[in-house]
Amino acid sequence: MNLTSYVDSLRREFLAAAEVVGTEVLGPAERLVAPLEASVRLTLLSVLSAAADEISRELVPGAVDIRLRGGEPGFVVLAPPAEPEVGALVDTGAEPPAGDGKGATARINFRPPGALKTRIEEAAGREGLSVNAWLVRAATTTLDGGSHRTARRAPSERQNHTGWVR
Template sequence: MDLTPYVDTLRRELAVAATAGGDDARALAERLTAPLESAARLTLLDALSAAMGEVTRELAPGSVDVRLRGSEPEFVVTAPHAPEPFRKAREPVAAPAAPAPPPPPAEADDGTMARINLRLPAQLKTRTEEAAAAEGLSVNAWLVRAVSLALDGGERAGPQGHGKDPAGRSLTGWVH
């Protein structure tokens, strides 16, 4: 970014202000413009750095840095890293696993859905995607099930029958 036009504008404005003070003020302004040029450039750089600090806070985890190349600032934008799509490692062919059951509905489910935005750290998002893929579920279905299990204390309710028979054996299946 070229700061010269901004410094020149400041110089012109100082000259205009000095003409109102007469010849002595104009001569003083001309003598002051050379040393003020470097101070003006530093002040502009400070303002740009502060502005980019605010932009960086809004872009987190991305960032914008101000670097000097010679006497001119340069902006360096670092975009947040996009997570790589999940790719399952090749595994030996095994018997196909039974598909994972759908997530249980919430208590008193009236059929309506609600949308929320969830912000996860990139590493946790990747782990969530891997866990969902390993169970053959979408991330949304996996999260619905995880939240339901967390709220129900590990007990699953809903259309899937899951419990123990009178003899204490585990029962799993669909109830119609």
């Protein structure tokens, strides 16, 4: 994804707004545009990273990562494992249920003790997941011998960036 067109568009809008105020403001505005470009790029990368995290929470156990290559961001979709998820329908050769069966889930009544329920809710909150998504991930990870990534950044955590942007 090329951020240059977005940064250029913002530069044009900023200078057009400065020109409306008056020609005496246009000169200082033009001098401000160049130093602000790096901050704008960094802010756009932060927005894209937050979007990838939010999408990943919905794709459990799959994920979306954002990677920089040549200074430009790109999205990488990490598909869930080929094995069926916990609660997914498995082809047993029997007659399929009504409908197409895609995306079908199963319901389990789970009644943990109050203290365990609280711990589950806290763990899900730390990872930025719903309790259901956290339980599906925990069960899948346990059944697959820990082969799935479980660390997710909570939306409230700060993201630190270092380096330079051209």
